[in-house]
Amino acid sequence: MKQIKLKCLWGRRFRLSRKARPGRQGVLPVRLPHLVALLTVFCAAAAAQNGFPWTGETLHYSINWQSGLSLGEASLSAQKSDKGWQFEASVNAGVPGFAIVDRIHSRTTTQLCSEELERDFSHGPRKTREKTTFDQKAGSAERITLLPDGGTKPGKSTFDIPSCARDALAYLYYERMELGQGRVTPPQKVWLGAEYSVKTDYTGSQNITVSNKATVADHIVVAVKGPKSDFSFEVFYARDAARTPLQIRIPLSLGTFTLELVR
Numbered sequence: 001m002k003q004i005k006l007k008c009l010w011g012r013r014f015r016l017s018r019k020a021r022p023g024r025q026g027v028l029p030v031r032l033p034h035l036v037a038l039l040t041v042f043c044a045a046a047a048a049q050n051g052f053p054w055t056g057e058t059l060h061y062s063i064n065w066q067s068g069l070s071l072g073e074a075s076l077s078a079q080k081s082d083k084g085w086q087f088e089a090s091v092n093a094g095v096p097g098f099a100i101v102d103r104i105h106s107r108t109t110t111q112l113c114s115e116e117l118e119r120d121f122s123h124g125p126r127k128t129r130e131k132t133t134f135d136q137k138a139g140s141a142e143r144i145t146l147l148p149d150g151g152t153k154p155g156k157s158t159f160d161i162p163s164c165a166r167d168a169l170a171y172l173y174y175e176r177m178e179l180g181q182g183r184v185t186p187p188q189k190v191w192l193g194a195e196y197s198v199k200t201d202y203t204g205s206q207n208i209t210v211s212n213k214a215t216v217a218d219h220i221v222v223a224v225k226g227p228k229s230d231f232s233f234e235v236f237y238a239r240d241a242a243r244t245p246l247q248i249r250i251p252l253s254l255g256t257f258t259l260e261l262v263r
Helices: 032-050 168-180
Strands: 003-007 013-017 057-065 070-080 085-095 098-108 114-123 126-135 140-147 156-160 188-192 194-210 213-225 230-238 245-252 255-261
Touching: 085 168, 098 168, 114 188, 168 188, 168 194, 168 213, 194 245, 213 245
Parallel strands: none
Antiparallel strands: 003 013, 057 070, 057 255, 070 085, 085 098, 098 114, 114 126, 126 140, 140 156, 188 194, 194 213, 213 230, 230 245, 245 255
């Protein structure tokens, strides 16, 4: 009896018999090509769940001007617990006479619905620290400016939120999860201090260079509109189970700067 081995990406094997007889115990009465197709889909789905956002990670990026000049570094990290996720992003960059040191920390549920967002920004002499607490059951959130207002009015405000509202970091990882399942996130509201409308468009695959190596990546254009901003940027995701962000290109009036994954 000839057998076919179908190996899933996480190492399990399924044996399929070409001479399966209907009614035989343990054998499904379906045609072999159909069963192979079903198992292939199952393997692909399980492979997607084998990567992020189902496990933790730490990613490091270099920040470069379009001329190739290095401006600093950034990092993204994620840790999972039984209660949910902890995400963190940090930026340490700048030019002579003007330093940028940013830190963003996000805490979410297991479904990536935001519970708390902390921002600590230092842009030259200007320093800002604030915290947003999300009450998903009540459908509201509270934003407190800790520096320089010290958490007092007018540094304190409340606002309504939709079901499973997400901050910017939670949204990034949610987008990766959706891409891993073959979906593009629909337009939605995202919070990073203020409220922003975010829309993503998948434009197809592109060849890019990361760490001097050519690779094929999925190209996403993200359009962002807020109270005082209206811009777009590009994200190139690896075609791995984790949909790892390989490059992020942000156009400015003076040129484009790029965050590139350091392998």
